[in-house]
Amino acid sequence: xxxxxxxxxxxxxxxxxxxxxxxxxxxxxxxxxxxxxxxxxxxxxxxxxxxxxxxxxxxxxxxxxxxxxxxxxxxxxxxxxxxxxxxxxxxxxxxxxxxxxxxxxxxxxxxxxxxxxxxxxxxxxxxxxxxxxxxxxxxxxxxxxxxxxxxxxxxxxxxxxxxxxxxxxxxxxxxxxxxxxxxxxxxxxxxxxxxxxxxxxxxxxxxxxxxxxxxxxxxxxxxxxxxxxxxxxxxxxxxxxxxxxxxxxxxxxxxxxxxxxxxxxxxxxxxxxxxxxxxxxxxxxx
Amino acid sequence: xxxxxxxxxxxxxxxxxxxxxxxxxxxxxxxxxxxxxxxxxxxxxxxxxxxxxxxxxxxxxxxxxxxxxxxxxxxxxxxxxxxxxxxxxxxxxxxxxxxxxxxxxxxxxxxxxxxxxxxxxxxxxxxxxxxxxxxxxxxxxxxxxxxxxxxxxxxxxxxxxxxxxxxxxxxxxxxxxxxxxxxxxxxxxxxxxxxxxxxxxxxxxxxxxxxxxxxxxxxxxxxxxxxxxxxxxxxxxxxxxxxxxxxxxxxxxxxxxxxxxxxxxxxxxxxxxxxxxxxxxxxxxxxxxxxxxxxxxxxxxxxxxxxxxxxxxxxxxxxxxxxxxxxxxxxxxxxxxxxxxxxxxxxxxxxxxxxxxxxxxxxxxxxxxxxxxxxxxxxxxxxxxxxxxxxxxxxxxxxxxxxxxxxxxxxxxxxxxxxxxxxxxxxxxxxxxx
Numbered sequence: 001x002x003x004x005x006x007x008x009x010x011x012x013x014x015x016x017x018x019x020x021x022x023x024x025x026x027x028x029x030x031x032x033x034x035x036x037x038x039x040x041x042x043x044x045x046x047x048x049x050x051x052x053x054x055x056x057x058x059x060x061x062x063x064x065x066x067x068x069x070x071x072x073x074x075x076x077x078x079x080x081x082x083x084x085x086x087x088x089x090x091x092x093x094x095x096x097x098x099x100x101x102x103x104x105x106x107x108x109x110x111x112x113x114x115x116x117x118x119x120x121x122x123x124x125x126x127x128x129x130x131x132x133x134x135x136x137x138x139x140x141x142x143x144x145x146x147x148x149x150x151x152x153x154x155x156x157x158x159x160x161x162x163x164x165x166x167x168x169x170x171x172x173x174x175x176x177x178x179x180x181x182x183x184x185x186x187x188x189x190x191x192x193x194x195x196x197x198x199x200x201x202x203x204x205x206x207x208x209x210x211x212x213x214x215x216x217x218x219x220x221x222x223x224x225x226x227x228x229x230x231x232x233x234x235x236x237x238x239x240x241x242x243x244x245x246x247x248x249x250x251x252x253x254x255x256x257x258x259x260x261x262x263x264x265x266x267x268x269x270x271x272x273x274x275x276x277x278x279x280x281x282x283x284x285x286x
Numbered sequence: 287x288x289x290x291x292x293x294x295x296x297x298x299x300x301x302x303x304x305x306x307x308x309x310x311x312x313x314x315x316x317x318x319x320x321x322x323x324x325x326x327x328x329x330x331x332x333x334x335x336x337x338x339x340x341x342x343x344x345x346x347x348x349x350x351x352x353x354x355x356x357x358x359x360x361x362x363x364x365x366x367x368x369x370x371x372x373x374x375x376x377x378x379x380x381x382x383x384x385x386x387x388x389x390x391x392x393x394x395x396x397x398x399x400x401x402x403x404x405x406x407x408x409x410x411x412x413x414x415x416x417x418x419x420x421x422x423x424x425x426x427x428x429x430x431x432x433x434x435x436x437x438x439x440x441x442x443x444x445x446x447x448x449x450x451x452x453x454x455x456x457x458x459x460x461x462x463x464x465x466x467x468x469x470x471x472x473x474x475x476x477x478x479x480x481x482x483x484x485x486x487x488x489x490x491x492x493x494x495x496x497x498x499x500x501x502x503x504x505x506x507x508x509x510x511x512x513x514x515x516x517x518x519x520x521x522x523x524x525x526x527x528x529x530x531x532x533x534x535x536x537x538x539x540x541x542x543x544x545x546x547x548x549x550x551x552x553x554x555x556x557x558x559x560x561x562x563x564x565x566x567x568x569x570x571x572x573x574x575x576x577x578x579x580x581x582x583x584x585x586x587x588x589x590x591x592x593x594x595x596x597x598x599x600x601x602x603x604x605x606x607x608x609x610x611x612x613x614x615x616x617x618x619x620x621x622x623x624x625x626x627x628x629x630x631x632x633x634x635x636x637x638x639x640x641x642x643x644x645x646x647x648x649x650x651x652x653x654x655x656x657x658x659x660x661x662x663x664x665x666x667x668x669x670x671x672x673x674x675x676x677x678x679x680x681x682x683x684x685x686x687x688x689x690x691x692x693x694x695x696x697x698x699x700x701x702x703x704x705x706x707x708x709x710x711x712x713x714x715x716x717x718x719x720x
Contacts, residue, residue, distance in 0.1 A: 007296060014302035021306065040373040041395055124542060144542035145698065232486050233541040234694040235687070249370045251683040252395070 034259035039252055051259035060235065061260055064243040071153060071239065072218035078158045079214045083165030091173045101170070104163040116227025119156045149229045149237035156224055161217065165210045172206035208279035215275055219268050240264050326619045327356045331375060331382035333604065334431070335363035336569065340640040348626060355619050383620045387428050387607045389419050389678030390512040400427040401610040406621050408628040411647040413667065416602050419508045419678055428605030429624055432643035435600035435663035436494055436564030437585050444475050444559045452584055458527055458591045465535050468559050482552040482561050483536035485697045486544045488690025490562060491529070496689055497599055497677040498588045499525040506674030517714045519707050524591035526703045532562065533697060541697045550574055562588065565644065565659040585662040598666045601675025602646055681717035688713040
């Protein structure tokens with residue numbers, strides 16, 4: 001086989017070109033800008049590491065980073081549990097499983113902004129009315145405190161993404177060889193044992209994919225955050241993506257925001273790579 | 287056969303690469319090619335979505351009168367989005383001829399791209415004070431869109447039924463009394479509460495409300511605020527009292543109460559009697575109850591304790607700037623268009639009747655202004671009983687992200703009022719020190 005000759009590179013050219021133009025060049029430019037005092041109009045002077053030094057002292061940025069981390073941990077766990085449960089439900093012996101699959105997947109087809117507004121209505125209006133009827137004080141004033149804002153976001157995100165993750169689990173569950181399950185049944189394994197020792201290891205690759213998707217999506221969440229809480233109250237439910245956007249476009253500190261974005265990218269990349277590496281080790285070869 | 291497939295793939299791949307590269311270059315050529323040769327094309331990049339259709343109609347009229355001018359309008363809405371879009375438009379090299387600028391900060395940012403408009407007829411006709419924010423060393427770098435104002439919008443019918451004369455409310459004490467009267471008659475009047483205080487909208491608390499209390503400190507001058515290294519908050523107590531009053535007699539929780547709840551759901555349906563908003567709320571109210579909007583509301587100033595007779599805060603929300611880097615004839619035509627818009631008879635009619643603007647220029651037939659809030663504002667600005675919009679000179683992001691956010695903290699009992707004021711002072715100082 002001929003490799004690495006001219007035609008090899010010619011075949012790769014469209015992809016390489018596109019990737020360079022829309023990903024690599026902008027990213028390098030972005031890193032360069034983060035060392036300047038760019039204000040969105042003129043590049044400004046070279047300020048070295050000043051932006052990076054500032055951001056580690058920036059409480060608002062660190063707060064949003066912490067908030068995002070908490071949010072991601074909780075949603076990754078919840079989404080995967082719900083997604084797997086739904087997948088097990090619809091691959092089991094349920095009559096209307098086709099219909100259920102569609103229904104569970106549906107939230108994912110609605111845009112994040114719209115979902116945010118719908119859930120805002122549910123949290124503020126519906127929760128309050130229901131709370132009034134059944135006399136539960138804790139359903140009042142949702143989204144007006146940091147805690148309810150946090151859980152609001154988690155609920156919204158889980159509701160939206162669980163269906164999507166469910167589809168991934170379904171694919172792996174249905175691809176499982178039936179002989180193994182039958183054999184374990186004949187050997188007298190209980191339902192739990194079968195799940196723990198047969199199903200679980202076999203769908204491990206699905207965990208890698210699902211956790212990667214949920215983790216990176218939760219970290220980068222922006223539109224749901226914007227429309228559901230808008231960062232309020234007092235910017236306490238502001239996630240990193242939104243914080244960076246605000247730094248750039250409301251404070252016009254473009255270079256500083258760019259520095260935050262670089263750090264954010266590094267963090268997400270490290271977490272995602274570590275996660276994939278760890279998960280990969282748990283997978284079993286068929 | 288195999289070779290054939292291979293070369294076909296190669297050709298396809300090469301064509302794709304060519305397409306990718308071609309995509310990068312086409313932009314510049316297209317821009318210069320549009321329009322016929324003797325026509326001057328004026329690109330307008332503007333942000334007011336609310337009057338997009340009416341504006342396009344008026345421009346079509348102008349193009350008919352001036353066949354050698356071709357005007358292209360792009361509208362991008364919202365404050366943040368507009369600023370971002372404008373920056374990318376300039377970065378792409380496809381610069382507009384006419385664009386919008388806000389306050390002194392925008393003027394400073396865009397200074398190299400703004401041509402002097404002092405000689406235009408419109409600048410000559412601009413009302414006193416409306417050009418303050420865009421004047422740099424005798425150069426006028428922008429022309430006002432319109433005027434806007436805000437204060438307490440109240441429901442006249444409810445006031446009447448409660449036996450309150452709005453004219454008697456001149457200071458904080460009389461306002462408090464009126465609020466208590468309204469509160470005591472809540473059930474008869476069918477009110478949910480007296481106020482609807484939108485703590486979620488940081489611009490209401492952090493920009494507009496704070497302006498009322500900071501304007502006297504800066505002599506009503508936006509440039510004084512823009513140049514100030516520090517802020518004193520001389521009237522911080524009065525500010526606290528108004529925040530407390532609105533918060534205490536408002537529907538709870540105020541921290542998550544937003545504009546649409548405040549204006550549309552609560553005020554327009556007459557479930558609250560007073561809201562702190564401006565003439566822009568007319569559209570929202572009229573969308574729900576046109577009768578209320580046209581004849582059932584009034585606008586009064588926000589009282590400042592320790593200061594008698596504070597006026598209505600009236601200002602210019604946005605200016606037109608003309609791109610200095612554009613071709614000479616494009617600049618000339620741009621100025622002419624703006625002159626026509628604000629000083630010709632056809633333009634004036636459109637400004638008042640179609641755009642429903644409160645004109646920032648003299649020589650308008652103000653009897654055509656239909657809604658009561660705009661009327662109150664124009665009357666106030668004519669008689670000079672106004673205070674300035676110094677918030678346009680606040681440090682970037684300070685009003686909403688610092689002060690407004692701290693007030694949300696205060697409303698959630700996470701901070702004391704002193705902490706709010708202290709952190710706002712500190713933030714002002716740091717951001718001005720840079």
